[in-house]
Amino acid sequence: xxxxxxxxxxxxxxxxxxxxxxxxxxxxxxxxxxxxxxxxxxxxxxxxxxxxxxxxxxxxxxxxxxxxxxxxxxxxxxxxxxxxxx
Amino acid sequence: xxxxxxxxxxxxxxxxxxxxxxxxxxxxxxxxxxxxxxxxxxxxxxxxxxxxxxxxxxxxxxxxxxxxxxxxxxxxxxxxxxxxxxxxxxxxxxxxxxxxxxxxxxxxxxxxxxxxxxxxxxxxxxxxxxxxxxxxxxxxxxxxxxxxxxxxxxxxxxxxx
Numbered sequence: 175x176x177x178x179x180x181x182x183x184x185x186x187x188x189x190x191x192x193x194x195x196x197x198x199x200x201x202x203x204x205x206x207x208x209x210x211x212x213x214x215x216x217x218x219x220x221x222x223x224x225x226x227x228x229x230x231x232x233x234x235x236x237x238x239x240x241x242x243x244x245x246x247x248x249x250x251x252x253x254x255x256x257x258x259x260x
Numbered sequence: 261x262x263x264x265x266x267x268x269x270x271x272x273x274x275x276x277x278x279x280x281x282x283x284x285x286x287x288x289x290x291x292x293x294x295x296x297x298x299x300x301x302x303x304x305x306x307x308x309x310x311x312x313x314x315x316x317x318x319x320x321x322x323x324x325x326x327x328x329x330x331x332x333x334x335x336x337x338x339x340x341x342x343x344x345x346x347x348x349x350x351x352x353x354x355x356x357x358x359x360x361x362x363x364x365x366x367x368x369x370x371x372x373x374x375x376x377x378x379x380x381x382x383x384x385x386x387x388x389x390x391x392x393x394x395x396x397x398x399x400x401x402x403x404x405x406x407x408x409x410x411x412x413x414x415x416x417x418x419x420x421x
Contacts, residue, residue, distance in 0.1 A: 208332040208335065209287070209335060209413065210290055210413070215355070226352060226354070227310060227353075235349070239288070246292060246351075250370075
């Protein structure tokens with residue numbers, strides 16, 4: 175399998191504790207369904223690494239398939255999703 | 261005017277072909293295969309422009325898994341209702357935020373914070389074309405992928421027997 179197409183990097187090992195915290199942070203919130211992928215963006219509240227631009231990233235994106243198998247995970251600059259148009 | 265295009269990357273494709281894409285998990289294909297540079301520009305606003313690798317050398321081409329990006333964005337455009345918003349993931353790096361107001365669509369890129377607006381139809385047509393170009397590239401270079409069980413969901417055409 176190829177790696178994610180980015181230069182993002184974790185400051186700590188992207189182990190299950192990070193994914194677990196991401197899940198806990200977004201408990202009850204909907205995942206985005208994108209084709210065969212399920213995408214969760216979670217704010218972990220502190221820098222966990224750098225995003226592809228080299229900026230400190232406090233968000234974690236977890237991508238799974240429809241069965242819940244983790245496909246990839248990487249730090250992102252977290253942005254709160256917009257639920258409606260202005 | 262909207263410009264949405266990808267650059268064919270034979271080296272990336274050769275690497276992918278070594279991992280039997282026709283048997284791969286569809287979510288893996290969408291997220292990590294066929295990574296090629298993509299440019300998205302609306303009225304001279306480069307939505308994927310980055311300052312790397314050098315601040316003086318602007319790069320408007322963002323490496324993305326083109327199968328996932330094209331099909332996910334088109335899915336979002338088909339689902340977004342008037343006066344609502346949706347997000348599309350940019351694998352490995354960020355998000356495109358879509359806001360539809362009547363017949364206009366605003367697109368904000370988390371790559372550089374820029375926002376551009378065009379008619380909804382113009383942007384939908386651009387993604388329709390991108391999706392078709394990706395389909396043609398895969399038909400030509402990865403014909404076995406047409407037998408993948410998820411092919412109809414990506415491109416709406418029957419599985420080739």
